[in-house]
Amino acid sequence: MEEKAENGGSIGDDEGKKEKKDMVEELLEAEGGSFSEEEMVDFCLSLLVAGYETTSVLMTLAVKFLTETPAALAELKEEHANIRDMKGKKQPLEWSDYKSMPFTQCVINETLRVGNIISGVFRRANTDIHYKDYTIPKGCKIFASFRAVHLNNEHYENARTFNPWRWQINNKLQNAVGANIFTPFGGGPRLCPGYELARVVVSIFLHHLVTRFSWEETEEDRLVFFPTTRTLKGYPINLRLLSESIC
């Protein structure tokens, strides 16, 4: 960071050659260069902590749930094989490809719903809140549990079962009285800024995984939720490159 600041933003820039800026360069220039070093470090760390573990757990859980649900894996493979067939073998994916992966989005939604990577968020009441027979006094902190809502059978039939097809039939995000019932990325002004990035990353990952590899789990593993959501052993698998993808 210091080196970049001394070099007026970037390291090793050839004169006249416009290189893509990285995050540190953007931060050095943002707000007229008024961010302190502490603010910039805090910003980078927040993004790393908030974005890294969450996305990698989402990937792991998607692979685990798909392995345990062969029909879903078969449908996902078909969706991605069709995309690959329409493109050249080595052509990279584009935004329009990402936007034509409806079943993949069902798989991601369902993984987020069952996995509850972030189990909920804390909020402080700014005013007395009256809800049913309860009053949450002003200043009181509450924990809004996403897991309690996502795994509630009143909102989702057989709520503990991984069923990506439910998102094809009923993709309502609110219940009859308008309350949000699907909030894996939180909501309101603090909504996760990385929600679309996480979906894109996992969609691209699943594309390459199912079109190029087969796999089997090497040992049984299970989900644990405390202190954070993860698989106990990191869900180890044996990967095999498919013969048709070797070229």
Ligand code: HEM
């Ligand atoms: C599966 C992936 C992810 C999940 C489930 C997730 C979930 C969440 C949740 C529940 C919140 C709290 C929202 C609230 O208070 O209402 C949050 C906040 C945040 N997330 Fe994510 N996130 C994910 C990926 C990412 C990524 C990829 C990034 C950035 C690279 C990111 C950056 C952040 C940041 C900076 C905040 C704090 C926002 C604020 O307080 O204003 N997240 N995330």
